[in-house]
Amino acid sequence: MSEQTVTPGATGTPAMPEAPPSVNVFAPPVLPHEASDAPGASPKPPRRVLRAVARWTAAALAFGVLGTGTAFGIASLERTDVPGLATEDDGRWDYPELSLPALPAGSPRPFGAGNPAEIHHADLRELLLPAPAGAVADKELPGGWISTETFLDAYRQQDRPSVAQLLKDAVPRHIAARGWTMPDGTVSRIYLVRFNSTAFASGMIDDLNVGSSAGTPLDRTDTTEIDGSWSSQNDFVNTSSFVFAEQAPFGAEHVRQAYTLAGDTIALVVHERAGKRETGRIPFQQTLILQNQLLA
Numbered sequence: 552m553s554e555q556t557v558t559p560g561a562t563g564t565p566a567m568p569e570a571p572p573s574v575n576v577f578a579p580p581v582l583p584h585e586a587s588d589a590p591g592a593s594p595k596p597p598r599r600v601l602r603a604v605a606r607w608t609a610a611a612l613a614f615g616v617l618g619t620g621t622a623f624g625i626a627s628l629e630r631t632d633v634p635g636l637a638t639e640d641d642g643r644w645d646y647p648e649l650s651l652p653a654l655p656a657g658s659p660r661p662f663g664a665g666n667p668a669e670i671h672h673a674d675l676r677e678l679l680l681p682a683p684a685g686a687v688a689d690k691e692l693p694g695g696w697i698s699t700e701t702f703l704d705a706y707r708q709q710d711r712p713s714v715a716q717l718l719k720d721a722v723p724r725h726i727a728a729r730g731w732t733m734p735d736g737t738v739s740r741i742y743l744v745r746f747n748s749t750a751f752a753s754g755m756i757d758d759l760n761v762g763s764s765a766g767t768p769l770d771r772t773d774t775t776e777i778d779g780s781w782s783s784q785n786d787f788v789n790t791s792s793f794v795f796a797e798q799a800p801f802g803a804e805h806v807r808q809a810y811t812l813a814g815d816t817i818a819l820v821v822h823e824r825a826g827k828r829e830t831g832r833i834p835f836q837q838t839l840i841l842q843n844q845l846l847a
Contacts, residue, residue, distance in 0.1 A: 641833050642831050642833045642834055643833055643834060643837050644683035644684070644685075644733070644834050644837060644838070645683050645684040645685070646680070646681065646683045646684075646837075646841060647681055647683075647684075649680075649681070649841065649844070649845065651673070651845065652673045652674060652677035652678065653673075654672050654673055655672055658672035659672070661789075661813070661814045661815070661816075661846070661847075662788075662789040662814065662847070668748060668749065668814075668815070669749050669789070669813075669814030669815055670814065670815050671745060671813075671814060671815060671816050671846070675725045675727045675743050675745050675816070676694060676695055676696065676727045678727075678743060678816075678845050678846060679694055679727055679728070679729045679741060679743060679842075679845075680729070680741055680838065680841050680842040680845060681694075681729075682729065682731040682739075683731075683733070685733060685734050686731035686732065686733055686739075687731060687732045687733075688730070688731050689729070689730030689731055689732065689738075689740070691730065692728040692729055692730030692740060693729065694727070694728075694729040695727060696725060696726065696727055697726050697727065697728045697742075698726075699715065699718055699723075699726065701726075701728070702718075702726050702728070702742055702744070703715055703718075704770065705740070705742065705769055705770060705819065705821065706767060706768070706769055706770055707767075707768050707769070707770050707772075708770070710767050710768060713767070714759070714767060717755060717758045717759070718755075721746055721751045721754065721755050721758075722746075722747065722751070723744050723745060723746050723747075723751075724745045724746060724747055725743075725744075725745045726742065726743070726744050726745075727742075727743045728740065728741060728742045728743070729741050733834075735824070735831075736824050736825060736826065736828075737822055737823070737824045737830055737831065737834070738821075738822070738823050738824065739820075739821070739822050739838060740819075740820075740821045741818065741819070741820050741821075741838075741842055742818065742819040743816055743817070743818050743846075744816065744817045744818075744819070745815055745816045746815050746816070746817075747815070748815060749814050749815050751815075752812060752814070752815050752816060752817050753812060755817060756793070756810060756812055756817065759810075761793050761810050762793065763777070764776075764777075764795075765793075765795040765808060769806060769808055769821065771802065771803070771804050771806060771823065772797055772801075772806045772808075773797055773800075773801050773802050774797060774798045774800075774801065775795045775796065775797050775798070775806070775808070776795060776796065776798050777794070777795055778794040778795055778796040778807065778809075778832075780832055780836075781794040781809075781836065785836070785840060786843065787843050787844060787847035788847065789813065789814065789847055790811055790812065790813045790843050790846060790847050791811065791812045792809050792810070792811045792812075792839065792843065793809060793810045793811075794807075794808075794809040794836075794839070795807070795808050795809065796808075796832075801827075803825055803826075803827070804823045804824060804825045804826075805823065805824055805827070805828065805829045805830050806821065806822070806823040806830070807821070807822045807823070807830050807832070807835045808820065808821045808822075809835075809839050811839070811842070811843050811846065813843070813846035813847065814846075816846060818842055818843070818846060820835075820838060820839050820842055822834070822835045822838065
């Protein structure tokens with residue numbers, strides 16, 4: 552994906568409000584023992600100031616902000632900058648450089664000033680994570696709008712009527728999805744569901760019983776539990792993720808799944824691989840982090 556920079560005031564181009572500062576999950580924390588305690592050292596600045604400086608510096612690095620541009624390139628960050636991805640060959644996928652889509656004129660970002668309802672005004676399809684290099688696109692989930700029935704296919708046959716009723720009650724505005732298959736056989740699917748308010752989005756998470764458990768089972772899943780390798784510190788500000796993985800013994804496929812609540816929108820990210828081989832933890836978490844950043 553080519554870098555897209557939105558310049559405020561350009562003729563015919565809507566101005567993108569500057570992204571609010573957020574905690575960069577890719578920047579390692581400053582540990583207490585790393586501070587200078589040598590005799591004669593300058594007094595330490597208050598921890599509150601250190602944290603604030605770290606957040607601003609990390610935000611600038613993560614988003615690659617130039618002026619008021621919106622492009623960011625976390626897909627190309629060093630592996631050691633990503634939690635849990637510390638080796639030279641850790642299995643991460645090669646995603647294209649990412650950039651936020653332009654907003655309609657006068658529309659704020661979802662968590663910016665002047666948007667207390669936390670509404671995503673950008674085209675939902677443009678908030679879908681693009682497929683990485685080497686992926687074969689899913690013809691059923693090409694990155695556009697999908698029907699409720701297609702979204703319901705993500706769940707077990709016997710649970711689809713109950714999920715359909717939840718969607719009928721909550722009345723989502725749009726559902727978009729993208730899927731692909733990688734050379735190692737990993738199948739990836741990302742669904743974005745936008746509701747009329749944050750209350751409906753949050754209510755859907757609750758109604759699906761997602762929280763301490765994965766809630767309503769996805770298709771082709773067996774025993775699914777919380778993924779202990781994921782930390783809430785990996786979440787971006789204003790997003791909350793619920794991450795799960797099938798536990799052994801599992802069936803013909805191994806599935807990793809996550810729901811993310813981001814204002815008026817829910818993301819469902821699914822990775823599965825057949826053949827009784829576990830799906831890769833690192834590419835799954837990489838996919839989830841990148842998708843969440845597009846929604847934050």
